[in-house]
Amino acid sequence: MPIVELTKRFRFEASHVLRNPDWDDEKNYEVFGKCARPNGHGHNYELFVTIRGEVNPDDGMLYELKQLKDLVNTHLIDKVDHFHLNHDVEFLDGIIPTAENLAIAFYEQLEHVLPDVLHEVRLLETENNWAAYRGEE
Amino acid sequence: MPIVELTKRFRFEASHVLRNPDWDDEKNYEVFGKCARPNGHGHNYELFVTIRGEVNPDDGMLYELKQLKDLVNTHLIDKVDHFHLNHDVEFLDGIIPTAENLAIAFYEQLEHVLPDVLHEVRLLETENNWAAYRGEE
Amino acid sequence: MPIVELTKRFRFEASHVLRNPDWDDEKNYEVFGKCARPNGHGHNYELFVTIRGEVNPDDGMLYELKQLKDLVNTHLIDKVDHFHLNHDVEFLDGIIPTAENLAIAFYEQLEHVLPDVLHEVRLLETENNWAAYRGEE
Amino acid sequence: MPIVELTKRFRFEASHVLRNPDWDDEKNYEVFGKCARPNGHGHNYELFVTIRGEVNPDDGMLYELKQLKDLVNTHLIDKVDHFHLNHDVEFLDGIIPTAENLAIAFYEQLEHVLPDVLHEVRLLETENNWAAYRGEE
Amino acid sequence: MPIVELTKRFRFEASHVLRNPDWDDEKNYEVFGKCARPNGHGHNYELFVTIRGEVNPDDGMLYELKQLKDLVNTHLIDKVDHFHLNHDVEFLDGIIPTAENLAIAFYEQLEHVLPDVLHEVRLLETENNWAAYRGEE
Amino acid sequence: MPIVELTKRFRFEASHVLRNPDWDDEKNYEVFGKCARPNGHGHNYELFVTIRGEVNPDDGMLYELKQLKDLVNTHLIDKVDHFHLNHDVEFLDGIIPTAENLAIAFYEQLEHVLPDVLHEVRLLETENNWAAYRGEE
Numbered sequence: 001m002p003i004v005e006l007t008k009r010f011r012f013e014a015s016h017v018l019r020n021p022d023w024d025d026e027k028n029y030e031v032f033g034k035c036a037r038p039n040g041h042g043h044n045y046e047l048f049v050t051i052r053g054e055v056n057p058d059d060g061m062l063y064e065l066k067q068l069k070d071l072v073n074t075h076l077i078d079k080v081d082h083f084h085l086n087h088d089v090e091f092l093d094g095i096i097p098t099a100e101n102l103a104i105a106f107y108e109q110l111e112h113v114l115p116d117v118l119h120e121v122r123l124l125e126t127e128n129n130w131a132a133y134r135g136e137e
Numbered sequence: 138m139p140i141v142e143l144t145k146r147f148r149f150e151a152s153h154v155l156r157n158p159d160w161d162d163e164k165n166y167e168v169f170g171k172c173a174r175p176n177g178h179g180h181n182y183e184l185f186v187t188i189r190g191e192v193n194p195d196d197g198m199l200y201e202l203k204q205l206k207d208l209v210n211t212h213l214i215d216k217v218d219h220f221h222l223n224h225d226v227e228f229l230d231g232i233i234p235t236a237e238n239l240a241i242a243f244y245e246q247l248e249h250v251l252p253d254v255l256h257e258v259r260l261l262e263t264e265n266n267w268a269a270y271r272g273e274e
Numbered sequence: 275m276p277i278v279e280l281t282k283r284f285r286f287e288a289s290h291v292l293r294n295p296d297w298d299d300e301k302n303y304e305v306f307g308k309c310a311r312p313n314g315h316g317h318n319y320e321l322f323v324t325i326r327g328e329v330n331p332d333d334g335m336l337y338e339l340k341q342l343k344d345l346v347n348t349h350l351i352d353k354v355d356h357f358h359l360n361h362d363v364e365f366l367d368g369i370i371p372t373a374e375n376l377a378i379a380f381y382e383q384l385e386h387v388l389p390d391v392l393h394e395v396r397l398l399e400t401e402n403n404w405a406a407y408r409g410e411e
Numbered sequence: 412m413p414i415v416e417l418t419k420r421f422r423f424e425a426s427h428v429l430r431n432p433d434w435d436d437e438k439n440y441e442v443f444g445k446c447a448r449p450n451g452h453g454h455n456y457e458l459f460v461t462i463r464g465e466v467n468p469d470d471g472m473l474y475e476l477k478q479l480k481d482l483v484n485t486h487l488i489d490k491v492d493h494f495h496l497n498h499d500v501e502f503l504d505g506i507i508p509t510a511e512n513l514a515i516a517f518y519e520q521l522e523h524v525l526p527d528v529l530h531e532v533r534l535l536e537t538e539n540n541w542a543a544y545r546g547e548e
Numbered sequence: 549m550p551i552v553e554l555t556k557r558f559r560f561e562a563s564h565v566l567r568n569p570d571w572d573d574e575k576n577y578e579v580f581g582k583c584a585r586p587n588g589h590g591h592n593y594e595l596f597v598t599i600r601g602e603v604n605p606d607d608g609m610l611y612e613l614k615q616l617k618d619l620v621n622t623h624l625i626d627k628v629d630h631f632h633l634n635h636d637v638e639f640l641d642g643i644i645p646t647a648e649n650l651a652i653a654f655y656e657q658l659e660h661v662l663p664d665v666l667h668e669v670r671l672l673e674t675e676n677n678w679a680a681y682r683g684e685e
Numbered sequence: 686m687p688i689v690e691l692t693k694r695f696r697f698e699a700s701h702v703l704r705n706p707d708w709d710d711e712k713n714y715e716v717f718g719k720c721a722r723p724n725g726h727g728h729n730y731e732l733f734v735t736i737r738g739e740v741n742p743d744d745g746m747l748y749e750l751k752q753l754k755d756l757v758n759t760h761l762i763d764k765v766d767h768f769h770l771n772h773d774v775e776f777l778d779g780i781i782p783t784a785e786n787l788a789i790a791f792y793e794q795l796e797h798v799l800p801d802v803l804h805e806v807r808l809l810e811t812e813n814n815w816a817a818y819r820g821e822e
Contacts, residue, residue: 004511005543013263015152015179015221020743031744033751039221042152042179044263055515058431059442060507065540066444084152084176096745100689104740126150126181129750132690141648142680157332168333170340192652195568196579197644202677203581233334237278241329266339269279287537289426289453289495294606305607307614313495316426316453318537358426358450370608374552378603400424400455403613406553415785416817466789469705470716471781476814477718561811563700563727563769587769590700590727592811632700632724674698674729 001054005119006062008049010072012081015042016097040084043125045102047077049110052119063117075113076106099123099131107133138191142256143199145186147209149218152179153234177221180262182239184214186247189256200254212250213243236260236268244270275328279393280336282323284346286355289316290371314358317399319376321351323384326393337391349387350380373397373405381407412465416530417473419460421483423492426453427508451495454536456513458488460521463530474528486524487517510534510542518544549602553667554610556597558620560629563590564645588632591673593650595625597658600667611665623661624654647671647679655681686739690804691747693734695757697766700727701782725769728810730787732762734795737804748802760798761791784808784816792818 017040018032028036035041049072053062080089085097091109095101107121124130154177155169165173172178186209190199217226222234228246232238244258261267291314292306302310309315323346327336354363359371365383369375381395398404428451429443439447446452460483464473491500496508502520506512518532535541565588566580576584583589597620601610628637633645639657643649655669672678702725703717713721720726734757738747765774770782776794780786792806809815 002515002544003548004514006511007541007543009539011263013178013180015177018745031749034219037219037225039224040152040177040179041150041219041221042177043150044179044181055509055511060429060509060512062511062542064442082171082174082178084178087176088174098740098745100691100740100747101745103689104687126148128694130692131747132692133687135687137688139652139681139683140685141651143648144678144680146676155334168338192646192648197566197646197649199648199679201579235329235334237280237329237336238334240278241276265283267281268336269281270276272276274277285537287452287454289451292608305612308493311493311499313498314426314451314453315424315493315495316451317424318455356445356448356452358452361450362448372603372608374554374603374610375608377552378550400422402557404555405610406555407550409550411551413789413818413820414822415788417785418815418817420813466783466785471703471783471786473785473816475716559811561726561728563725582767585767585773587772588700588725588727589698589767589769590725591698592729630719630722630726632726635724636722674696 003052004055004062005050005052006068007051008065008068008072010047010049010077012045012047012077013042014045014080014083014085015040016085017041018096018098020096040086045080046124047072047106048120048122048124049114049118050120050122051114051117053117063114068114071113072110076109079109099125099129100133103131103133107135111135140189141192141199142187142189143205144188145202145205145209147184147186147214149182149184149214150179151182151217151220151222152177153222154178155233155235157233177223182217183261184209184243185257185259185261186251186255187257187259188251188254190254200251205251208250209247213246216246236262236266237270240268240270244272248272277326278329278336279324279326280342281325282339282342282346284321284323284351286319286321286351287316288319288354288357288359289314290359291315292370292372294370314360319354320398321380322394322396322398323388323392324394324396325388325391327391337388342388345387346384350383353383373399373403374407377405377407381409385409414463415466415473416461416463417479418462419476419479419483421458421460421488423456423458423488424453425456425491425494425496426451427496428452429507429509431507451497456491457535458483458517459531459533459535460525460529461531461533462525462528464528474525479525482524483521487520490520510536510540511544514542514544518546522546551600552603552610553598553600554616555599556613556616556620558595558597558625560593560595560625561590562593562628562631562633563588564633565589566644566646568644588634593628594672595620595654596668596670596672597662597666598668598670599662599665601665611662616662619661620658624657627657647673647677648681651679651681655683659683688737689740689747690735690737691753692736693750693753693757695732695734695762697730697732697762698727699730699765699768699770700725701770702726703781703783705781725771730765731809732791733805733807733809734799734803735805735807736799736802738802748799753799756798757795761794764794784810784814785818788816788818792820796820 018035019028055062103121103123111118120134122132155172156165240258240260248255257271259269292309293302329336377395377397385392394408396406429446430439514532514534522529531545533543566583567576651669651671659666668682670680703720704713788806788808796803805819807817
């Protein structure tokens with residue numbers, strides 16, 4: 001059976017701040033620049049979830065699209081959309097919410113609900129920066 | 138002399154929260170939905186500044202592009218980029234930072250530094266929502 | 275009170291065919307080219323609805339965004355999304371569904387539910403073609 | 412010799428309907444939702460064809476771009492553009508035209524005319540959904 | 549009869565250099581910055597041609613789309629695409645090819661072939677800069 | 686430690702011409718079409734630099750973003766932006782500046798300043814054509 005990849009885009013709007021609590025202000029500004037400003041800033045994040053596997057000959061789909069959408073919304077998007085990623089999201093506790101760390105954390109959230117098929121999580125912070133994670137290789 | 142319009146795109150990333158301080162939580166959530174969550178969320182804002190006027194025959198420009206860029210950055214973008222629009226921006230004090238109100242406030246910031254030529258400020262909050270203001274008509 | 279414009283993007287996917295039933299095949303292909311093929315083709319339409327008016331000082335909004343979204347979805351998008359514009363849409367009966375005609379028909383659908391504030395309907399058929407209508411001037 | 416990848420975007424507009432003819436209406440709507448509506452809907456499809464191989468030192472190209480464009484247009488785009496994918500396309504006979512199935516079928520169409528170099532076919536149905544196929548692995 | 553606007557996007561790739569031949573190098577670099585470098589640079593220009601008028605009830609179109617495309621290609625795009633705007637284009641002789649001046653010159657090229665209906669020419673130099681011209685007002 | 690990929694977009698505007706100096710005009714036009722016109726044309730190039738490696742637990746980053754930006758600007762973008770790729774760029778001497786050749790040459794420029802982490806260079810010439818190179822495999 002042919003192996004295909006299917007990617008679905010999701011969007012959410014959130015705020016965050018980049019700071020290492022073990023560092024003083026000077027060090028935080030040196031490393032994170034204006035991303036360290038204490039009241040935070042935000043992004044229109046775009047999340048691309050790619051699954052990979054065989055196509056079901058009955059419906060021509062790798063995964064029922066509506067079910068995929070509901071799973072990702074319930075287990076991920078609803079927990080981060082219109083929230084502050086440093087303060088409001090339990091599974092991000094203690095994590096500096098860079099694009100890299102968010103991609104890893106989101107992958108880990110999804111791999112339990114999309115076992116076998118989850119292939120990649122790609123997170124765009126802006127049109128100029130994004131991170132991708134494909135699990136432990 | 139022919140009258141042309143010139144538009145320049147600017148980008149900034151900021152956080153905000155939509156709340157009327159005179160209302161209780163219930164009323165705020167009813168009107169603003171998840172935009173009222175107290176820790177705020179954020180956007181990759183896109184700002185389109187349009188100026189309008191005659192072309193200078195010496196340089197073929199309506200306005201020296203570098204000067205336009207510097208003016209808008211100094212008088213507007215540097216004051217909002219990577220800040221919290223409710224807490225960090227003096228000229229937005231007491232304003233509910235909806236796209237509509239931001240477009241008006243940004244226009245008013247710029248009309249003093251771009252007199253005669255400022256034509257329109259257009260602010261995109263997301264790919265699905267934007268507001269435009271062209272001054273008092 | 276300042277007058278602002280607010281634009282909201284909507285999307286729908288539909289099929290259509292361009293044919294004048296009073297013409298024979300040859301004439302239809304001459305005028306409409308491959309758009310006249312009888313089994314039809316389709317588009318990812320993008321619809322930009324612009325409203326215009328004063329901002330409400332209580333909530334900083336020209337129109338409650340959720341209400342605007344629900345109105346346009348109920349009175350327009352739900353009637354055309356995933357339908358065949360020539361066969362399935364009552365209010366398009368007898369209309370050749372070009373971008374121009376659709377923009378006019380959509381404006382007329384919306385002006386009854388968005389009286390006073392509806393300013394423009396802009397319909398993108400592809401990234402290369404769109405039509406705009408602002409009512410009778 | 413260095414191995415590079417070259418991707419070319421193609422566009423076509425087509426209509427389709429998602430239905431398994433062995434299922435009754437109820438089952439079809441349950442699985443495919445509004446995509447099962449019998450008169451069909453359509454998309455502005457974007458197709459990204461990626462080829463992979465060595466660069467020819469004489470012209471600095473992996474493949475003569477004009478020849479690549481003509482081959483893909485003749486053997487693929489001209490057969491699907493402004494057609495109904497369920498009714499008008501011989502090589503799609505009996506295939507439910509999901510993004511996954513189309514990516515596979517398009518790859519198979521192209522691998523005979525682009526032997527050795529064809530690497531991937533990526534098909535965007537909307538800005539939110541796409542499928543990719545790289546042949547049997 | 550309702551008045552609609554129809555916009556068609558065109559693309560062309562060209563090179564140019566911004567210099568006033570009456571100025572010395574120092575003055576040219578002061579005004580035009582790196583755009584004054586003598587060997588030139590280039591852009592993927594996007595041109596949006598907007599026409600405005602009544603819809604023809606026979607075909608539902610403001611203008612036959614194929615005819616519009618052919619006219620603009622013949623009278624404008626074919627003269628600038630893959631050319632150097634300072635050296636290769638007769639109708640741009642003696643004009644500093646800024647976005648503003650190009651928008652005006654392109655409008656003047658098109659107003660003779662699209663009399664009565666031509667409404668606006670909008671020229672994007674990059675995703676961050678564009679100029680629009682609507683004729684003498 | 687998890688391995689992630691981080692991609693940063695850069696932009697530059699340049700002109701080029703595609704010609705093999707060992708061929709006569711006729712052969713050059715046959716192979717390169719209008720890209721062989723002697724005065725050249727240009728593009729808004731987009732460059733996507735992807736690095737790959739472990740996340741630093743102290744700052745949650747694969748690479749300090751500001752440092753990455755400065756390195757790529759200094760060692761690559763500043764050398765090509767607003768220049769003529771055939772005449773003004775030392776490291777492109779003798780290279781026909783196709784997208785394929787540029788991707789390889791840019792990768793080679795960057796692998797010395799981003800050792801161990803550089804993963805891919807992707808160069809978009811237009812929205813319809815791009816080349817990617819990941820080093821010798």
